[in-house]
Amino acid sequence: MYRGEQVILRAYEKTDLERAHQFFNDYEMMRFLRIGAIYPCSLEQEAEVIENLNKDKSKGYAFAIATLDGKYIGGCGYMDLDQKNATCMVGIVIGDKDYWGKGYGTDAMRVLLGFLFRELSLRKVQLGVFAYNVRGIKSYEKVGYKVEGVFKDQIQRDGIFHDEVRMAIFRDDFLKRDHPPIAT
Ligand SMILES: CC(C)(COP(=O)(O)OP(=O)(O)OC[C@H]1O[C@@H](n2cnc3c(N)ncnc32)[C@H](O)[C@@H]1OP(=O)(O)O)[C@@H](O)C(=O)NCCC(=O)NCCS
Numbered sequence: 001m002y003r004g005e006q007v008i009l010r011a012y013e014k015t016d017l018e019r020a021h022q023f024f025n026d027y028e029m030m031r032f033l034r035i036g037a038i039y040p041c042s043l044e045q046e047a048e049v050i051e052n053l054n055k056d057k058s059k060g061y062a063f064a065i066a067t068l069d070g071k072y073i074g075g076c077g078y079m080d081l082d083q084k085n086a087t088c089m090v091g092i093v094i095g096d097k098d099y100w101g102k103g104y105g106t107d108a109m110r111v112l113l114g115f116l117f118r119e120l121s122l123r124k125v126q127l128g129v130f131a132y133n134v135r136g137i138k139s140y141e142k143v144g145y146k147v148e149g150v151f152k153d154q155i156q157r158d159g160i161f162h163d164e165v166r167m168a169i170f171r172d173d174f175l176k177r178d179h180p181p182i183a184t
Helices: 014-023 043-052 104-119 134-143 171-176
Strands: 007-010 061-067 072-082 087-094 124-130 146-157 160-170
Touching: 007 104, 014 043, 014 072, 061 104, 072 104, 087 104, 104 124, 104 134, 104 171, 124 134, 124 146, 134 160, 160 171
Parallel strands: 087 124
Antiparallel strands: 007 061, 061 072, 072 087, 124 160, 146 160
């Protein structure tokens, strides 16, 4: 529905379930997402997650990310929507590792920001990323996010403590740059 150069952001469908279940049981992927311990997730639990997604859009919403030819490859969305201050947090995951490092996640983030700034009229969008996620940090810098602060030694992974980097982007700065059309 919302289209970028490489991806479409659309609603989650029941048919995404099996692939989502694979994505969210992959440790190599989950280590970029979970601040806490990583547990396996059953098909039934994953179905419940998808079923309960997006019940309250005033708080958050998750889009499925698909390639232009319709293959479901991940998801992205907003949470902690603060209407008074016109801010939110965002998250993104390209779950299909064949699509890492090829610009799909960066394009999806541009489309998501277009939605948040133009459709929801938000003012500022924030995210947290673990310092070892170099690809994530580079991707966010490419769309215009700037580092706002660093939580030192915030996350333990593989027995070592790592920093969490907080990044943000403002509507005016985003809209000054090249930005995606909001809808197809
Ligand atoms: C993080 C993520 C959204 C980035 O999207 P992406 O489409 O893979 O990113 P891109 O292909 O645009 O790559 C971004 C930059 O990282 C660089 N990069 C790619 N792979 C890299 C790697 N393994 N190590 C370091 N840098 C890398 C690229 O050079 C690119 O910069 P360039 O275009 O200037 O060359 C995606 O990789 C992803 O979902 N990863 C797994 C889950 C995750 O980390 N979620 C985010 C949690 S905060």
